[in-house]
Amino acid sequence: MEPSLVALDRNFSGAAGDFPELLRRRGLLAPGATANSKLQGGTPHQTSWQPTEATTILAFKFSGGVLVAGDRRATAGNTVVYDRADKVLEIDRHSIMAIAGVPATAWEMARVLEHSFQYFRRTQLQEMSVDGKVRALSKLLRDNFGFVMQGVGVVVPIFATYDSHPKPEARLYFYDAMGAQFEATDYAATGSGSPAVRGILYYENNWGAKRLQKLGEDEAVSIALRALDTAAESDTATGGVDRGGKIYPLIKIVSREGIVTFPESKIAAVFKETVA
Amino acid sequence: MIEEPYRWVEAIANRREYIEAQLASGSPIAALGYRDGILFLTLGQRRQKIFEIYDRIAMGAIGHPGDIERLRMAAIELASTEGFTRSAADVSLRRLVHYSLSPVMKSAFEQVYGAPYLARMLFGEVGKRPEEEYDGEITTTGATFAQARQDFAVLSGTQQSREQMESFLKADHAPDASFETALRSALDAWSIGHMTLQTSDAKELPERAAVTKYRQEHLANTQIEAGILERDASRAICYRPLSDTELRHLISD
Numbered sequence: 001m002e003p004s005l006v007a008l009d010r011n012f013s014g015a016a017g018d019f020p021e022l023l024r025r026r027g028l029l030a031p032g033a034t035a036n037s038k039l040q041g042g043t044p045h046q047t048s049w050q051p052t053e054a055t056t057i058l059a060f061k062f063s064g065g066v067l068v069a070g071d072r073r074a075t076a077g078n079t080v081v082y083d084r085a086d087k088v089l090e091i092d093r094h095s096i097m098a099i100a101g102v103p104a105t106a107w108e109m110a111r112v113l114e115h116s117f118q119y120f121r122r123t124q125l126q127e128m129s130v131d132g133k134v135r136a137l138s139k140l141l142r143d144n145f146g147f148v149m150q151g152v153g154v155v156v157p158i159f160a161t162y163d164s165h166p167k168p169e170a171r172l173y174f175y176d177a178m179g180a181q182f183e184a185t186d187y188a189a190t191g192s193g194s195p196a197v198r199g200i201l202y203y204e205n206n207w208g209a210k211r212l213q214k215l216g217e218d219e220a221v222s223i224a225l226r227a228l229d230t231a232a233e234s235d236t237a238t239g240g241v242d243r244g245g246k247i248y249p250l251i252k253i254v255s256r257e258g259i260v261t262f263p264e265s266k267i268a269a270v271f272k273e274t275v276a
Numbered sequence: 277m278i279e280e281p282y283r284w285v286e287a288i289a290n291r292r293e294y295i296e297a298q299l300a301s302g303s304p305i306a307a308l309g310y311r312d313g314i315l316f317l318t319l320g321q322r323r324q325k326i327f328e329i330y331d332r333i334a335m336g337a338i339g340h341p342g343d344i345e346r347l348r349m350a351a352i353e354l355a356s357t358e359g360f361t362r363s364a365a366d367v368s369l370r371r372l373v374h375y376s377l378s379p380v381m382k383s384a385f386e387q388v389y390g391a392p393y394l395a396r397m398l399f400g401e402v403g404k405r406p407e408e409e410y411d412g413e414i415t416t417t418g419a420t421f422a423q424a425r426q427d428f429a430v431l432s433g434t435q436q437s438r439e440q441m442e443s444f445l446k447a448d449h450a451p452d453a454s455f456e457t458a459l460r461s462a463l464d465a466w467s468i469g470h471m472t473l474q475t476s477d478a479k480e481l482p483e484r485a486a487v488t489k490y491r492q493e494h495l496a497n498t499q500i501e502a503g504i505l506e507r508d509a510s511r512a513i514c515y516r517p518l519s520d521t522e523l524r525h526l527i528s529d
Contacts, residue, residue, distance in 0.1 A: 093513075118513070122327075122329065122356075
């Protein structure tokens with residue numbers, strides 16, 4: 001009986017369709033750092049650890065689904081290393097992961113996540129539930145926490161998706177670096193510029209012309225641009241809108257139909273009309 | 277047995293016969309290249325027989341469900357890890373079929389003390405352009421019949437059934453067919469293949485009217501199982517399963 005029970009266990013107890021587990025079995029996933037190796041020494045570096053997710057990401061629900069926006073700047077300390085970084089990443093037809101944090105870790109995480117969802121669907125012949133997807137990202141963050149404690153590799157993402165079952169609705173989640181997930185009712189923001197953005201979104205949602213959920217598409221884009229521009233005003237790590245270089249934030253919209261990247265020409269038009 | 281070559285050959289021959297007998301009742305699967313991609317189709321309502329393997333690759337299989345499952349998992353694992361470590365563009369059906377699955381099936385077939393895989397599989401890969409398209413088929417013996425830019429490929433329980441389906445499609449199907457036309461050809465090909473499974477000597481293709489009647493009878497009490505690989509450059513994942521209801525209204529009988 002023993003071997004068949006082992007097979008049963010592998011095939012139906014959370015291990016089935018687990019892509020990170022497959023990668024680990026084949027030695028293709030980088031081993032995680034251990035959180036306690038340095039902690040035991042109690043180095044001053046550990047106690048003065050500062051989160052360094054230098055960017056601004058925001059997401060809020062509006063009448064057409066969820067809008068996710070991110071600036072394009074990538075920094076290393078005080079240096080701007082790249083001004084066309086994509087921090088709003090499509091994971092599958094209905095899911096977006098937007099990242100603040102160390103790009104190397106974040107992009108790898110997005111890649112693992114993307115493959116995890118596909119792998120689950122292909123092997124198990126059913127779509128992973130939204131709760132399953134949210135949890136999968138949470139697990140990746142927790143596995144990465146060793147690196148975070150060593151002062152490298154912190155990632156604080158936002159996850160936006162559209163749930164078609166049982167009740168069709170847009171869902172929005174934000175995380176902390178340890179992997180705790182929080183479902184946002186209206187909006188979420190992450191990154192170094194997020195305090196300013198959170199203030200704006202709170203204000204707009206409560207005392208603006210309309211609640212965020214009632215906004216039309218152009219109005220939503222306009223508020224996203226204004227919020228990012230405000231964040232960039234005081235936060236050097238946020239690119240905002242590069243007026244000279246004509247580099248605009250990346251804006252994606254998740255709805256029942258899937259994901260649409262808001263075209264740059266339309267962003268430019270909204271920007272010219274309502275922000276600049 | 278190793279010391280006695282004759283007995284080994286005999287064992288292999290017996291095993292081939294055994295496998296053929298086991299697979300003989302397998303319901304046909306047709307894969308047709310049409311204008312915008314590749315259509316996989318079969319009829320039945322018991323077990324799923326058409327599967328997504330990777331972004332541009334799909335599979336149809338007949339045989340023992342347990343064996344199909346093991347091979348399907350192996351194919352998905354190989355494609356997924358390759359696509360993750362390198363890129364989706366590096367996952368090719370040619371490599372998957374020739375260098376990974378085929379040798380495994382062949383050695384399982386030859387290890388006469390172990391059980392062979394009771395499965396016959398048909399793979400299709402959609403390219404960015406029609407010229408890059410590729411179909412492959414593996415049988416239990418590990419033999420691979422593969423051809424680039426094939427207009428159609430079929431799978432069935434018996435050799436005879438397969439040949440009938442092929443000769444029908446050779447005459448009836450054109451690679452630039454619309455989806456609706458390809459769907460009708462695939463249903464007819466399935467009907468011919470299924471009819472042939474029940475007879476022992478089918479020399480000529482059955483009458484058109486007989487095929488239509490047979491198809492209508494079966495459509496009345498079985499489900500259509502189908503999937504397409506769409507040649508759409510803007511989309512990474514090309515496979516899409518098609519539901520029975522989605523297809524019903526396209527068939528005008």
